[in-house]
Amino acid sequence: MVANERGQLLLIGGVAIAIVVFSTILFAHSLAVTDGITTTGSADTIERSADREASVERDLGRLAAETxxxxxxxxxxxxxxALQNYTRTxxxxxxxxxxxxxxxxxxESASLGNETSQISPGExxxxxxxxxxxxxxxxxNVTRIAVFNFTFTKGxxxxxxxxxxxTGSNGNWWALEVSLNGTGSPKNKTVTIRDSAPGSDIPVCTSPNSGPDSQDLMINLITGTCNQGSGFKTFSDVTKPPYTINVSKGQKADGTYHFAAIGTFPGTSYDSGDTEPYPVIPAVDTTYxxxxxxxxxxxxxxVDDR
Known part of the structure; x- marks a missing residue:
């Protein structure tokens, strides 16, 4: 059983204790989009239930992070x-x-965010x-990024x-480049990061560009890892949202990518069908x-994505 599944079971199992005691109003990382009284009752009754709702909504966020x-x-x-299992418990x-x-x-329709991806290796x-x-x-105008993954197969x-x-709203920028270096054959494809600070160039991972020893370079730009290795400085360490994200020299590397965020996906880059809704911030309908x-x-x- 993987760690995420264990975490979900522990969370759902813990509901048996958490539901019984609501003596403290817990901080809930959520925002009500709509409210509605659908049968008898009053606004006062709903307000008196704030502690219960806060606990439930906090669990919904933890459950989203786990899944x-x-x-x-x-x-x-x-x-x-996971929501069905939580409700039943x-x-x-x-x-x-x-x-x-x-x-x-x-x-899903009330959730915030969109995604785009390239699933087959290519420029x-x-x-x-x-x-x-x-x-x-x-x-x-990107305010939140949930997924920012690239896999580079060739330079x-x-x-x-x-x-x-x-590029962030504070004027700072952060960049990741894929280049070929070395004098032998094959050359190495190398991922380097740099930012607006002088002398910030740092190679973070490398592999032969072809041949039996070649490996794909799998980059998580949120956590700052390459092939699950040690971490490197990411864009969030240098810049502040809202962000603008650009690709240049797209023909100089082959690979795949997944990107999910809250922001503007401009029509100059995407046709209909190139992006899809993705719940970066999920909306959940709750009925009590x-x-x-x-x-x-x-x-x-x-959802805490870090």
Missing amino acids: RGDDLDGFEGRYGN HNRVVASSGGTYLNATLN IDDPDGGPKPKEWVVAK HDSGKPFNITV DTPSASYNRTVLVE
């Missing part, structure tokens, strides 16, 4: 299943005490194939190297049934 992990693909389905506990019943479901060009496909804007020689640049009231809320659940 997301480092895996972009299938998060919506995994989180939806919650309601089994309260069934014998006449407490508050809960229903929690993922609301990292503008998905729209615009007039300058090698120089393109990945996203701008191409001559001229300026492939480059991803993140008590002896005196039944009410619902849609909340945005904050």
Whole structure:
């Protein structure tokens, strides 16, 4: 059983204790999008339930972090299943005490964020194939990034190297480049990071560009790791959101990428179908049934992605 699955089981199992005692109003990393009283009851009744809701919403955020992990693909389905398990456990506990019943479901249309990806190795060009496909804007006005992964399979020689640049609202910038170096054959493909501070160039990983010893260079730009190795300085250490993210010399490296964020994915870079909704901040519909009231809320659940 992987660590994420163990974490989910521990969280859901802990509901049996957490639901019984609501003596303290817990801090909830969430924001109510909609409120509605659907049967009898009053606003005062709902407010008196704030401690219960805060605890539930805090659990929803922890559950989202556990189910997301480092895996972009299938998060919506995994989180939806986790919410079902959480709801069943919650309601089994309260069934014998006449407490508050809960229903929690993922609301994808109200969630915030989009994703784009290239799943087959190739030049990292503008998905729209615009007039300058090698120089393109990945996203701008980016306030939150959930997934920022590149896998580089090959570098191409001559001229300026492939480059991803993140520019922050504070005027600082951070860049990652893929270049070829060495005098032998094959040359090495090398990932180097640099930023607006002078003399900041740091090679972070390298591999032969071809041949039996060649390895793909798998970069997580959020955690600052290459092939699960030691960490390096990331864009969030240097810059401040909102970010603008650009690719230049897309023809100088082959690879794949996954990117999910809250921001503007410009039409100059993407056609319809090049991006899809992705719950960077998931919206969850919650319904509470008590002896005196039944009410619902849609909340945005904050997820700690670091």
